[in-house]
Amino acid sequence: MDGYEKIDSTPEHTDMCKEKQSSNNGYISSTTSSRSLRTILWDSVDCLSPRKRLPIVNTICKYNTHKLTRDALAGLTVALTTVPYCIALASISGLDPEYPLGASIIGNIVYAFLGTSKDLNIGSTAAVALLMRVYSEMGHPEYARFLAFYTGVLEILFGILQLSSLVNYVSPTVLSAFMSATSITIIINQLRHFFGLTFDRFSDRSIVQLYQVVTYLNKVKFCDLCMGLGSLSILFALRYLSSRPVLYQKRTYELSRTKKLFLRLLGTCSLMSNVLVLAIAGFIVFMFQNYNLTLTLVRSNLSPANLVKPESFPFIIPDSSTNKTLGFEQVVDDVKFGLATVPLLAMLFTIAVAKSFGRKNEYRIDVTQEFLAFGVANVVASFFKSFPIAASISRTAVNSHCNVATPMSGLFSSAFVVLFVQFASSCLHFIPRASLSAVIISCVVFSIDLQTIKNTFRVQKREFFVVLTTIVAALVLSPELALLLGILASLIIVLMPMANPKPEVEEFKNGRLLVFTFDHGLKFPASELLVDFFVENLDYFNSYERQKAGKRSPKLCIVDLSHVFQIDYSIFHGFTVAKEYFESRGTAFYFVQARPSVKALFERVNSQNFRFKLELFEDLSSAVQAYKKQKRRYSLGMSNMLMGGTSTMIDSYEVASLYGSLYP
Numbered sequence: 022m023d024g025y026e027k028i029d030s031t032p033e034h035t036d037m038c039k040e041k042q043s044s045n046n047g048y049i050s051s052t053t054s055s056r057s058l059r060t061i062l063w064d065s066v067d068c069l070s071p072r073k074r075l076p077i078v079n080t081i082c083k084y085n086t087h088k089l090t091r092d093a094l095a096g097l098t099v100a101l102t103t104v105p106y107c108i109a110l111a112s113i114s115g116l117d118p119e120y121p122l123g124a125s126i127i128g129n130i131v132y133a134f135l136g137t138s139k140d141l142n143i144g145s146t147a148a149v150a151l152l153m154r155v156y157s158e159m160g161h162p163e164y165a166r167f168l169a170f171y172t173g174v175l176e177i178l179f180g181i182l183q184l185s186s187l188v189n190y191v192s193p194t195v196l197s198a199f200m201s202a203t204s205i206t207i208i209i210n211q212l213r214h215f216f217g218l219t220f221d222r223f224s225d226r227s228i229v230q231l232y233q234v235v236t237y238l239n240k241v242k243f244c245d246l247c248m249g250l251g252s253l254s255i256l257f258a259l260r261y262l263s264s265r266p267v268l269y270q271k272r273t274y275e276l277s278r279t280k281k282l283f284l285r286l287l288g289t290c291s292l293m294s295n296v297l298v299l300a301i302a303g304f305i306v307f308m309f310q311n312y313n314l315t316l317t318l319v320r321s322n323l324s325p326a327n328l329v330k331p332e333s334f335p336f337i338i339p340d341s342s343t344n345k346t347l348g349f350e351q352v353v354d355d356v357k358f359g360l361a362t363v364p365l366l367a368m369l370f371t372i373a374v375a376k377s378f379g380r381k382n383e384y385r386i387d388v389t390q391e392f393l394a395f396g397v398a399n400v401v402a403s404f405f406k407s408f409p410i411a412a413s414i415s416r417t418a419v420n421s422h423c424n425v426a427t428p429m430s431g432l433f434s435s436a437f438v439v440l441f442v443q444f445a446s447s448c449l450h451f452i453p454r455a456s457l458s459a460v461i462i463s464c465v466v467f468s469i470d471l472q473t474i475k476n477t478f479r480v481q482k483r484e485f486f487v488v489l490t491t492i493v494a495a496l497v498l499s500p501e502l503a504l505l506l507g508i509l510a511s512l513i514i515v516l517m518p519m520a521n522p523k524p525e526v527e528e529f530k531n532g533r534l535l536v537f538t539f540d541h542g543l544k545f546p547a548s549e550l551l552v553d554f555f556v557e558n559l560d561y562f563n564s565y566e567r568q569k570a571g572k573r574s575p576k577l578c579i580v581d582l583s584h585v586f587q588i589d590y591s592i593f594h595g596f597t598v599a600k601e602y603f604e605s606r607g608t609a610f611y612f613v614q615a616r617p618s619v620k621a622l623f624e625r626v627n628s629q630n631f632r633f634k635l636e637l638f639e640d641l642s643s644a645v646q647a648y649k650k651q652k653r654r655y656s657l658g659m660s661n662m663l664m665g666g667t668s669t670m671i672d673s674y675e676v677a678s679l680y681g682s683l684y685p
Contacts, residue, residue, distance in 0.1 A: 076136065080428065080439060104442065108459050114164050116408065125434075133428045137384075137430040140421040140459045142419075142430075144412045147465050148500075167352060198475045199495070210230060226496075228327075228496045242315055245316060245454070249459045256295075256459060316453050332404060336352075378421055469645040535558070537555075539582065545589055548595040574608075579644050582612055611636050613649070
């Protein structure tokens with residue numbers, strides 16, 4: 022795969038994996054396993070080795086004219102889609118076009134040197150642009166550069182310390198729901214431009230924006246609406262035609278030369294549909310500019326001289342009202358939730374998109390290297406006009422479709438973007454705002470994951486609650502809070518079973534023996550509920566109604582820990598409370614079949630000066646035998662005290678035979 026590590030599924034590779042697994046006592050080592058501090062530091066130093074962290078060295082050694090041609094064509098195609106898309110993102114974020122363009126140019130240049138995915142195209146994305154809108158409305162667009170620097174530093178630290186596995190704690194359902202919520206929010210935000218509406222004050226809440234658009238529908242501008250509908254129709258038609266199987270059939274030699282040429286032309290138009298639509302709309306405006314069309318045009322203040330102009334240090338943010346520099350505390354207070362949501366979103370998209378296209382094209386990526394590449398790209402871009410860099414799904418798909426060869430295509434795409442801005446930026450003044458909104462809507466509408474919403478509703482209602490929480494929070498509150506609330510809701514769902522254990526209860530020999538079986542780990546949220554559960558069950562089995570029905574009171578309670586893989590001190594304290602209550606009612610309380618890690622904790626707890634010792638046995642039979650011995654000693658002691666030990670001894674042996682018949 023052109024120098025990239027292809028996924029190997031040969032028998033030799035399978036045997037090697039089995040041998041590695043057996044050498045680790047049956048467990049495959051991973052980054053999530055516990056490592057000593059010395060190992061973490063050694064791996065951190067080793068991961069910074071230039072031999073590993075400059076992939077461009079291996080790329081140049083294997084580079085040739087064939088790969089050069091493929092990278093150049095892919096870079097040109099991506100550049101033609103990048104410029105109009107970045108103009109659209111500038112409209113979403115409320116920032117100057119230099120910010121999304123700078124993120125795409127600087128990001129791809131750095132990634133060409135440090136990246137490991139040949140398909141990935143990075144830079145500005147719609148989700149990050151929407152998060153940046155809050156800071157542009159504050160009057161401090163420099164916050165975007167500050168967040169880019171902050172995100173880059175975090176990503177570099179994650180790469181050095183190899184903490185990429187922490188990203189796995191964010192559910193893919195939350196990420197999918199956030200993407201859907203972001204897409205809906207962007208579409209609502211663009212409806213005013215699509216219909217040509219103007220407002221004195223446009224709200225920053227999506228649900229209020231939708232209400233404003235609906236109430237102002239009687240003021241729709243006909244020319245803007247026609248231009249928007251026409252642009253959207255062409256974009257959807259090209260997308261539909263490009264997805265038809267006839268475009269990708271293998272037996273193209275059976276077609277005539279005219280049909281082959283038509284299919285290639287149609288495929289090229291579908292790849293560059295955004296450029297084509299904006300070019301047609303701009304041409305119409307240029308031709309009819311003397312006819313007084315009431316069209317709202319894009320007022321882009323894009324300056325080629327400021328495109329890659331170095332700026333001051335990202336932490337130096339001027340305050341236009343006082344002509345002073347904002348303090349660090351003021352910046353952090355203004356950014357607030359962005360300190361958590363922006364880096365998290367950038368990291369999630371980076372890994373998700375890179376892994377997805379790596380699996381699709383059968384090559385592996387180095388996750389640690391990806392974090393380092395994106396971190397360096399963000400830090401470098403923060404010294405220019407830029408906002409946080411993430412992986413772009415749409416441009417990566419175009420890159421992959423063009424059969425890109427290496428990450429060097431990022432250098433070509435950045436060069437073509439700079440050339441386009443230098444020589445064709447004047448054409449941007451003829452682009453209708455409605456057509457630009459149509460481009461934005463067509464790009465994000467297919468990111469609404471209706472399949473995930475439908476599947477979670479049918480399969481798992483709790484996951485659907487997470488999806489619904491994320492989408493509603495994005496519409497009512499803000500995208501930043503939506504992501505945080507979605508993550509919080511998913512973590513609550515994961516932790517709920519720990520706080521509400523529901524063990525199985527089995528009774529034997531007419532209620533004389535009770536067996537409690539847990540099916541997961543026991544942690545401190547369940548400590549109080551656990552004691553209440555044991556007490557309620559013992560009171561129920563000792564109730565008068567059961568005895569009236571011929572049932573016997575329990576004499577032995579056994580807790581089966583064979584499925585318990587984790588336990589903490591609070592649970593042990595709850596066990597001692599339950600044991601005290603059981604023994605006060607004349608019922609023995611034992612534990613059996615604990616795992617080695619849990620067994621070691623039992624030994625540590627029993628070594629302390631607890632009032633009650635927790636008896637742990639290997640299996641149920643051992644617990645019953647221990648109970649029989651304890652009962653015999655008790656019966657002998659009582660017979661010696663009361664001088665009438667015959668009847669008591671007989672009763673004791675009857676009880677022993679009762680349990681002995683159950684566990685011979």
